[in-house]
Amino acid sequence: MPDSARPLSDASAYRLRYGAAILLCLVGAFIGVRLPDTDNAFALPRLILHRSLLTHSFLLPLLLYVLIHPITHSRPEGSSVLLSHPHANPCGRLFSLGICASVPVHLCFDLFPRAWRGWALIYAPLLGRLSPSLSVLWLSISLIACLYLACRLLRNGGDLLLAIFCVAACYGFCASREPQSARWSLLILLATVLVAFVLPRPKRNGILIQLPKIADGPADK
Numbered sequence: 001m002p003d004s005a006r007p008l009s010d011a012s013a014y015r016l017r018y019g020a021a022i023l024l025c026l027v028g029a030f031i032g033v034r035l036p037d038t039d040n041a042f043a044l045p046r047l048i049l050h051r052s053l054l055t056h057s058f059l060l061p062l063l064l065y066v067l068i069h070p071i072t073h074s075r076p077e078g079s080s081v082l083l084s085h086p087h088a089n090p091c092g093r094l095f096s097l098g099i100c101a102s103v104p105v106h107l108c109f110d111l112f113p114r115a116w117r118g119w120a121l122i123y124a125p126l127l128g129r130l131s132p133s134l135s136v137l138w139l140s141i142s143l144i145a146c147l148y149l150a151c152r153l154l155r156n157g158g159d160l161l162l163a164i165f166c167v168a169a170c171y172g173f174c175a176s177r178e179p180q181s182a183r184w185s186l187l188i189l190l191a192t193v194l195v196a197f198v199l200p201r202p203k204r205n206g207i208l209i210q211l212p213k214i215a216d217g218p219a220d221k
């Protein structure tokens with residue numbers, strides 16, 4: 001049988017999907033760094049205004065994480081560790097990673113408006129603008145939550161490098177538009193990454209959920 005007619009092995013197919021997933025991750029980062037400000041495009045009186053609590057938050061990344069992240073957990077015989085499914089398609093996971101890693105970069109820069117009044121304050125649907133301290137608190141919680149989700153989506157060093165690249169590219173994009181906030185945003189971003197990394201891993205029913213390495217995926221035969 002000619003090589004081209006041979007079916008792809010599990011490992012080759014996985015690598016092909018992983019390549020596509022890397023592209024989706026970059027697309028996710030491209031969308032994610034602009035995602036919070038889509039409230040301008042979908043403004044609805046009393047519900048969605050600029051700096052909406054719905055878009056300037058961890059809510060959309062969390063929804064995406066829950067909807068797209070195709071993890072099915074299994075518990076190996078006699079083990080107290082839950083493993084996410086090693087054959088799960090990485091496309092959804094890395095797209096989510098792109099979104100979860102880039103939204104916080106936008107939120108970091110939003111922490112440094114010219115003044116904490118008017119449009120700079122977070123808008124809660126029906127309730128109106130939050131106070132300056134609540135706005136800062138909401139943005140800070142969202143920053144940590146997004147980066148925590150991003151950390152949970154990492155499986156290996158390649159994923160980590162990809163996430164760092166996305167964050168750095170988004171930071172460069174935001175810094176070029178708001179150079180006056182660049183230094184402080186970077187400090188906040190680095191501090192938040194540290195916090196997100198040291199937060200405990202999630203458990204389900206008291207059992208630690210462990211993400212498998214790529215090496216745990218299908219092997220060449």
Ligand SMILES: [Zn+2]
Binds near residue numbers: 037051106
């Ligand atoms: Zn914004």
